[in-house]
Amino acid sequence: GDWDRAGEILAEAAVGLQQAGAEGIVLCTNTMHKVADAIAARCQVPFLHIADATGRAIAAKGQRRVALLGTRYTMEQTFYRGRLQEQFAIETLIPEADDRAQINQIIFDEL
CATH class of the missing domain: 3.40.50.1860 (Rossmann fold)
Structure with missing residues (x-):
């Protein structure tokens, strides 16, 4: 799969959630944690x-x-x-x- 693109999509979603007021990000899928670093890098709130x-x-x-x-x-x-x-x-x-x-x-x- 295109892991880089998946990371971008999830990071964009995390940023949107952050802008909506989320105080933390939880990604409830083991496999997609392959791109966790890309998501966490874009977050300004804690990423669990x-x-x-x-x-x-x-x-x-x-x-x-x-x-x-x-x-x-x-x-x-x-x-x-x-x-x-x-x-x-x-x-x-x-x-x-x-x-x-x-x-x-x-x-x-x-x-």
């Missing part, structure tokens, strides 16, 4: 990263190793897993390639 909220909840339970299920992008790329590791020292385990493909297909075609 979903991996930060997740990381805090995991850390509060004293867990350091979790399984991650999501779209192929979320499972395979570092924008989510890397943030959990860097910010919270949480290791994420992901399914094998065939299972990731099946999970991705279910998310997009069946849910």
